[in-house]
Amino acid sequence: MRQYIAYALVLGIIWCFVSGKISILNFMFGSFLGVLTMLSLKKLYRLEEDTSCGNCMRRIPKLATFLTILMIEITKASVLIAKIILGPKLDIRPGIIAVPIRASKDASITAIANTISLTPGTLTIDVSDDMKTLYVHSIDVSDPVALKASIRDKLERYVLEAFE
Structure with a gap:
């Protein structure tokens, strides 16, 4: 419960800066919006787990x-x-590959999928039912092993460190 209060206060402060008006009423409104946001997302982010300030x-x-x-x-x-x-010649081999992932939390899987989609030339299409594989469309899959290694070593590794 304490973490909800702390997050609500932080979100209230952020709301004041984003809205451009710093006042007690605006802070209270931002905190109220923060509580509503946290309540709607609590199943996704599990605020009860591992939320110490440290x-x-x-x-x-x-x-x-x-x-x-x-x-x-x-x-x-x-x-x-x-x-x-x-280039003068369009020398690409578009395709879809299955990329196994190590992430276990929903937020981490979402972050990996969005990170892949943000990178030009790649797009996350689907997640397997067991949440262990992402299906990724790439503009060039001439070397699928290198593409999988690139996603796992360069993107997923840092997502796991940041979100899990």
Whole structure:
């Protein structure tokens, strides 16, 4: 219960800065919206589990690393896609591959799927029923083993560190 109160207070402060009006009434409204948001998402994020302040503070550098790696991968993929588009010959082999994942939490699986979809040239299509495999469409699957390794080593690894 204490973590709900702490999160509601933080979300109230964030609401004040986002809305551009810092007042007690606006803070209370933001906190109320935060409580409603947490209640609607509590099954997905399980706020009761592992929510100590120290754990949250330890995740900040890992989240920063994840976001940095994500920006680097998006930039590299954008350059690759630009080279494909601007090249004189369209030499691609689009296809769908099955990528086994190690994530166990719903939030981690969602983060991995969204990270793949944010990277230009790839799109997460589906998740298997047992939540152990992602089906990914790629603009070029000429080397599916390297593509799977890239997703597991560059994207999934940092998602697991940040979210699990």
